[in-house]
Amino acid sequence: MKTVSSKRKALLSFLAGVAFVGLPAVASAQDAAASYPNKPIRLIVPFAPGGAADAMGRLVAEHLQSKWGQPVVIDNKPGAGSALGVGLLAKAPNDGYTIGMGNIAANAINPALQPALTNYQPVTDFSAVTMLGVTPLVLVVNAEKVPAKTLPEFIAFLKANPGKLAYGSSGSGTSLHIAMELFLQKTGTKMLHVPYKGSAPMMTDLLGGQVVVAIDAATTSWPQVQAGKLRALAVAGSEKAFFAPDLPLLSDQVAGFDMKPWHGLLAPAGTPPAIVNKISQEVRAFLRTPEAQAKFQDKGIVRAGSSPQEFQSFMAKELEMYKKIIADAGIKPE
Incomplete structure (x- = not known):
């Protein structure tokens, strides 16, 4: 009959053997990373x-x-x-x-x-x-069709006109569509969705006023903001935009909006x-x-x-x- 001490020695011996068996694999992985x-x-x-x-x-x-x-x-x-x-x-x-x-x-x-x-x-x-x-996203509105100058003003404008305004996206199920849906969910507002086959035709109609708002990539929307045709109200992301540091973050004014x-x-x-x-x-x-x-x-x-x-x-x-x-x-x- 084994004593407690002998059982302990056997267990330690077994564990040492298991550890030894595992050492070559660890060493092999370390060698592979080193080389x-x-x-x-x-x-x-x-x-x-x-x-x-x-x-x-x-x-x-x-x-x-x-x-x-x-x-x-x-x-x-x-x-x-x-x-x-x-x-x-x-x-x-x-x-x-x-x-x-x-x-x-x-x-x-x-x-x-x-x-x-x-x-x-x-x-x-x-x-x-x-x-x-x-990729920074910017919430932009048609400068002629939307009177709001700030994001709180725009949210109030939407609440005063539930379901009467339309937003554009680059297609159903795209990141730009989902970004706007998240915005509507978090602000408790309603708009009509007009999906396009890509950002280019959506931007054409946004500039023409067929739709009045979009969340779009800064690379395509910002030149139109600089031209005065669109108005930027906020940027989506976790940090201020390098191209417009004074533009407020959507997440600072719309609780729970976190999309980038x-x-x-x-x-x-x-x-x-x-x-x-x-x-x-x-x-x-x-x-x-x-x-x-x-x-x-x-x-x-x-x-x-x-x-x-x-x-x-x-x-x-x-x-x-x-x-x-x-x-x-x-x-x-x-």
Whole structure:
């Protein structure tokens, strides 16, 4: 019969053996991260060349390549509202040599709107690396059709004319549509929705007065504000707009309004955490530089930067938030 002491020794011996068995795997992961990268890296951009998202991807690729001495090759895979490229990333090898860009549409809005048509899990199929940037949205009104000069005045104007005014969006279920629906939900106001096939025709009718308000990307709406054709009432996001620091935040005046179109760097789920952290730290170091700030702002983007854990948690919360907004507003895909 074993004594308590002998049982304790046996247990300690067993635990030591288990720990020893696990050591090679830990050492192997650490070695892989230390030698990473030792071959070219593929960076999937789920958009066509030439846009702001593509520019972000190329800036990141250039920085990593200059720091690590290995090619970082941009692979543009546009299609299905960016879901094609993001879906390819989800199924790529998880060895750290394929990374890519996720975004609010492919990882939150579209899966919340059409889960049956999404061939990947928008959060759990990915290892978050870091958020790269946010596209500022501006609430703008037709300067001739809307008398309100401030956001509180505009909300009062809507409440005095329930359901009589129309807003435009770039399409049913798009981020611009959902942003306006969130605004209406949080302010208790009602408007007619006129969906367009893209931002360009929507802007044409907004300038013409067929619709009187929109939440739109600053890159397209701000020139019209400067021309005096539109009036900006607020900016959506978590910080003041670099192009208009005096413009109030929507979230400061509309409780619960928290929406910002984002782009982030992802890896396939199961990518070694040490490699994910190595990429994240290097990219975040770049995002903190004045060079990154200037180049991102030149494309109308506010640089971000977050830890893998912060970004993973953010994506999960975003998905649930958009599920609720879409359900509450009764939004259906086109």
